[in-house]
Amino acid sequence: MQSPPTGTAVRIRGLRKVYGGVVAVDGIDLDIRRGETFALLGPNGAGKSTTVEILEGYRSRTAGEVDVLGVDPAHGGRDWKARLGIVLQTGGETGLLTVREVLKHFARLYPDPRDVDDVIAAVGLEAKANMRVSKLSGGQQRRVDVALGIVGRPELLFLDEPTTGFDPEARRQFWGLIRSLKAEGTTIVLTTHYLDEAAQLADRAGVIAGGRLVDVGGIHEIGGAEARVPVVRWNDAEGRPHEVRTHEPGRVVASMVGALGGEPRALEVIRPTLEDVYLGLVRSAGADPDAAAADTNEEAVA
Numbered sequence: 001m002q003s004p005p006t007g008t009a010v011r012i013r014g015l016r017k018v019y020g021g022v023v024a025v026d027g028i029d030l031d032i033r034r035g036e037t038f039a040l041l042g043p044n045g046a047g048k049s050t051t052v053e054i055l056e057g058y059r060s061r062t063a064g065e066v067d068v069l070g071v072d073p074a075h076g077g078r079d080w081k082a083r084l085g086i087v088l089q090t091g092g093e094t095g096l097l098t099v100r101e102v103l104k105h106f107a108r109l110y111p112d113p114r115d116v117d118d119v120i121a122a123v124g125l126e127a128k129a130n131m132r133v134s135k136l137s138g139g140q141q142r143r144v145d146v147a148l149g150i151v152g153r154p155e156l157l158f159l160d161e162p163t164t165g166f167d168p169e170a171r172r173q174f175w176g177l178i179r180s181l182k183a184e185g186t187t188i189v190l191t192t193h194y195l196d197e198a199a200q201l202a203d204r205a206g207v208i209a210g211g212r213l214v215d216v217g218g219i220h221e222i223g224g225a226e227a228r229v230p231v232v233r234w235n236d237a238e239g240r241p242h243e244v245r246t247h248e249p250g251r252v253v254a255s256m257v258g259a260l261g262g263e264p265r266a267l268e269v270i271r272p273t274l275e276d277v278y279l280g281l282v283r284s285a286g287a288d289p290d291a292a293a294a295d296t297n298e299e300a301v302a
């Protein structure tokens with residue numbers, strides 16, 4: 001494993017984006033360190049993609065300062081773009097070429113690309129290397145998108161919902177790939193609705209709701225210690241459910257067993273997951289975790 005890179009990969013101050021009358025990003029301050037895997041979490045329409053597209057140089061901003069690998073993305077040239085890897089929510093149109101052809105084509109655009117066959121193996125597409133992309137299943141096409149994002153050996157990799165459509169085994173294989181990229185020193189910005197994926201991969205996370213960053217911190221600390229206190233649940237003799245939040249679930253269960261003289265019914269000790277913590281954060285920010293994105297439209301800048 002290489003020594004971890006130091007410094008800041010992404011610096012955001014006072015970022016705002018207004019589309020017509022819609023405030024999509026409402027004053028975000030955020031630093032992402034070099035070498036870390038950072039998860040950007042939030043409900044539909046929270047402003048994640050807008051923020052990430054501004055960082056990638058695909059979208060203009062209304063106000064604020066942004067620095068990505070030492071460059072303002074609004075003025076990032078080809079050399080800067082070659083240092084980024086981008087896996088968008090929807091993949092590109094590469095249907096008529098085979099997997100190997102499309103990767104070879106894109107690899108030529110980078111100064112120090114990875115070996116195309118290594119990349120094909122890393123995303124588990126060896127058996128499909130000579131097949132047209134259009135003939136692949138949705139999940140396999142998504143793997144091609146991921147392959148295209150990493151073929152240029154990026155310093156900073158943006159992954160927007162990378163495992164949508166992956167079967168469970170493919171997701172685990174993808175997690176292994178992300179861990180190996182991280183071990184090589186790649187900075188990774190991951191946008192995902194799969195909270196288990198964020199918990200598996202990220203060092204830190206930021207939760208965005210209504211265009212604001214409602215919390216940011218270590219993946220095991222975000223939301224605060226109180227939100228992670230275990231819960232003991234059981235049913236009484238009449239079948240009524242009870243629950244107690246406690247730092248000492250063992251003691252609670254032991255005293256319950258003592259008092260009942262036997263096994264409590266339907267006993268569970270639950271440690272809140274990142275998903276539970278996330279839902280609490282989003283709800284207390286006044287956002288609907290299940291909100292659908294509003295139907296508005298503005299073209300991205302080049």
Ligand SMILES: Nc1ncnc2c1ncn2[C@@H]1O[C@H](COP(=O)(O)OP(=O)(O)OP(=O)(O)O)[C@@H](O)[C@H]1O
Pocket residue numbers: 019022023024042043044045046047048049050051293294295296297298299300
């Ligand atoms: N091109 C656009 N033109 C106008 N409004 C837009 C455009 N893109 C996004 N918005 C609006 O900006 C807000 C933030 O959208 P954004 O796509 O950044 O959210 P998101 O957090 O990425 O959502 P999702 O999880 O659904 O991808 C939403 O209200 C959305 O309708």
